[in-house]
Amino acid sequence: MKxxxxxxxxxxxxxxxxxxxxxxxxxxxxxxxxxxxGQKWHPKTVRALLARLVAKKALGYRAHGRVxxxxxxxxxxxxxxxxSDSFLDRVFEGAIEPMxxxxxxxxxxxxxxxxxxxxxxxxxxxxxKGRKP
Numbered sequence: 474m475k476x477x478x479x480x481x482x483x484x485x486x487x488x489x490x491x492x493x494x495x496x497x498x499x500x501x502x503x504x505x506x507x508x509x510x511g512q513k514w515h516p517k518t519v520r521a522l523l524a525r526l527v528a529k530k531a532l533g534y535r536a537h538g539r540v541x542x543x544x545x546x547x548x549x550x551x552x553x554x555x556x557s558d559s560f561l562d563r564v565f566e567g568a569i570e571p572m573x574x575x576x577x578x579x580x581x582x583x584x585x586x587x588x589x590x591x592x593x594x595x596x597x598x599x600x601x602k603g604r605k606p
Contacts (some may be wrong), residue, residue, distance in 0.1 A: 477551035497542035
């Protein structure tokens with residue numbers, strides 16, 4: 474998928490259920506999965522969100538009798554990339570250095586985590602990776 478759709482936090486919860494399903498999944502099954510988490514989802518709300526995700530082209534569907542079966546059109550990694558890019562642009566004006574500085578300064582990082590971050594940064598620098606200069 475070239476450009477992943479923007480998915481809201483609430484829509485993300487539904488997408489997680491669809492991504493984790495072994496195949497196409499009905500609205501009823503989505504509702505059951507969501508309600509199993511302890512939250513009570515109204516069926517009309519879930520169906521409206523599924524329709525919105527279809528309109529955004531995050532989900533596709535096919536009719537199976539009177540039941541619609543939903544399947545992902547956008548991969549989880551595409552949606553993660555779109556959400557990450559949106560967050561970086563909105564909060565840090567597209568600059569990764571202040572974002573990393575913020576999170577490293579705010580949260581405890583283990584030695585193993587710091588070593589892994591150094592390795593990733595070194596690889597990215599060596600390979601010239603990144604979407605923005």
